Amino acid sequence: MKTILIIDDEPQIRRLLRTTVESANWKSLEVEDGKRGLHEIALTRPDAVILDLGMPGLSGLEVLRSLREWSEVPVLILSVRDQADDKVEALEAGADDYVTKPFDGAELLSRLRAIMRRHEKAPDSPVFTNGKLAIDFPAREVTIGGHLISLTATEYEFLRLLALHAGKVLTHSHILRSIWGPKSEEQRQYLRVHLAALRRKLGNAVKIKTETGIGYRLEIAAEALRNTSRGLKNDDISGGNEI
Amino acid sequence: MKTILIIDDEPQIRRLLRTTVESANWKSLEVEDGKRGLHEIALTRPDAVILDLGMPGLSGLEVLRSLREWSEVPVLILSVRDQADDKVEALEAGADDYVTKPFDGAELLSRLRAIMRRHEKAPDSPVFTNGKLAIDFPAREVTIGGHLISLTATEYEFLRLLALHAGKVLTHSHILRSIWGPKSEEQRQYLRVHLAALRRKLGNAVKIKTETGIGYRLEIAAEALRNTSRGLKNDDISGGNEI
DNA sequence: AGCGATCTTTACAGAATCTTAACGGGAATG
């Protein structure tokens, strides 16, 4: 049984969301603003969050940014049609998907299922693999081609973060906030130094690409591209759309 | 069936617009000044608006500015040739496209279709696609026909902006303000240099059209109608898409 | 306290990117 947290300031929308969620036999929690939402997430650890972008006080975007400093819980964004820019910003800030108001109940549930399933995948397999790299999260062990690598605490956190978002760009600020906390958001030299050590230890079997001026990304090994959640987009395009 | 509102003070132009609109099997409404136009939009919620810039009384620009405070309805501007500045102002104020008098009926219809389609477009995924171009916003990844393209921070921001408003003209000032900030609003040579790099990397699969004296527009690929879950729309006939 | 490991800070060269300037061609205008 899943628990879904609803963060929305409008009572009638909350009620609609609650009935929708409960029709899928999930439990729903409701709060009316972002601050309470963050508190509730820390307290009850819901399986997913439905977050309204347009709220008074702490905006949905700010809530999401704060949240992503310490939690990877799946977040579904609710937005109105004319907030295209905000939607993209939300996705860049770490949202997993979004739905536009007015929304269709069935579509919302199916998107909720999708993001929870995607998220469950990681804990299901406590070992992350990408090419020759393997990370055993419970054991906190990193191996390359079966050979154990010894990492410091910082290096491990860095690599873990990159692996958790393999293929995606992690911005300087995001990495710094996650590992060193919000106070050290500006200390880019930390990244350079620790990443250099990480690259030296990992060798050239693992490619951590630099996005100049933006951040870093762990490149997904060629044979791992097959069945990720987004892998299909390539087939989608090359599939006979010749102009 | 679409409803198009025509706001123009000249009766013969109105008649010409009406026959053009009705030749596409759409319904047309006509009013002769801006005040009535705003009232009519609030009342009947048309699917698009054709707005003449040069009108006595409330100018087209003032109408547009009032309108944009409460409505996102697609607006097509009608202007005469020597109103370049007004055209830019109108686009800045939220117009979706413009047509210069004297206009070609087929072109006007095609532009109307384009702005209505863009407005309708239901969000289908955090991945933007347009022809061979695909932008994965969360991953900050750009691919053409499945082939990964490496962009600098500025180039990515530029392309992101164009894609967010695909099909719409973005003025020089708007782009400059968005990427470089208000201080650099006059530096048009930035646009030329970075756009050249962008075009070189994207190749000719992606068409970024120049609107001389106005700005730039990312052209919507002809076959960009691939909606999955939502209802399909196919009122776009192959006739006369040469703009 | 002393030691080793790790993290922080500093410095600098090389790479990547951005800005600036110049020039030829093409579009708009009369």
Place this chain on the structure above:
DNA sequence: CATTCCCGTTAAGATTCTGTAAAGATCGCT
């Protein structure tokens, strides 16, 4: 058809960013 303005392209100079090394500072442990 000529003029003027705008655009695309290129390349060099300026600037910022990155990788690397190495010297302090800090922490944990015996």
